[in-house]
Amino acid sequence: MIKITSAELKILNNDFRQFQSRISQSKKQDMTYFVSQMSRFEKRYKKAGLERSFASSIFEFAQSMRKLGIEDFPGIIFSSLMKMPFLKPNVKEFYALKGLEFAEEQCDTIHTLARLVDLEKLYKKSGDNHKYTRILFRQEKVLEKICNDFKGAKKNFKTYSRNHSQLKQYEIELAKTRVDIAKVILKSNPKQAKIILEKARMIFEREDRQKEVDFVNLMLSEII
Secondary structure (H helix, E strand, O other): OOOOOHHHHHHHHHHHHHHHHHHHHOOOOOHHHHHHHHHHHHHHHHHOOOHHHHHHHHHHHHHHHHHHOOOOOHHHHHHHHHOOOOOOHHHHHHHHHHHHHHHHHOOOHHHHHHHHHHHHHHHHHHOOHHHHHHHHHHHHHHHHHHHHOHHHHHHOOOOOOOOOOOHHHHHHHHHHHHHHHHHHHOOOOHHHHHHHHHHHHHHHHHOOOHHHHHHHHHHHHOOO
């Protein structure tokens, strides 16, 4: 239910359109200004009871910026959309896929991984094993790219905070992803599962993660 008058809504929508126009026409992109204004508008739309309308609007905004060649901001929007708990799973999947598409266009492997993780969680929760397995294999490939070229991954990571995990954490995540893959293919393809688990074990051993090493050994012992 809308919690503001039609006149107030008109003002809010007009303010947001002006903001979009200012961003789209600006020759110099100010990320601090963009993030602060996006947060401000999100609060205003939420207060008005129009969270879903705001989500739809910023998605279209991200798409328009992509067409204009504005590279720094769409990824921020896609990340924000993934944090909105009220979105229906099919809508969140659609936004995640578009965010994934954009991250891949930018060769931004860290954001590519983030969107794959979003999709992994959605598919795991929905019980779609085919999509879940496919996403896990894609995660493995992206994590391999990040670990093999961590310097390049950091360079192409377009974000406001610039926060990212260290190389060691991505290596551990790669090993964990391989364990997850092995779990879902163990019965259908034990030979491949064994190869993947042995790769995971190498990382865990190198990082002295004995608990994970023991778990992998247990899984390997179950493969005939």
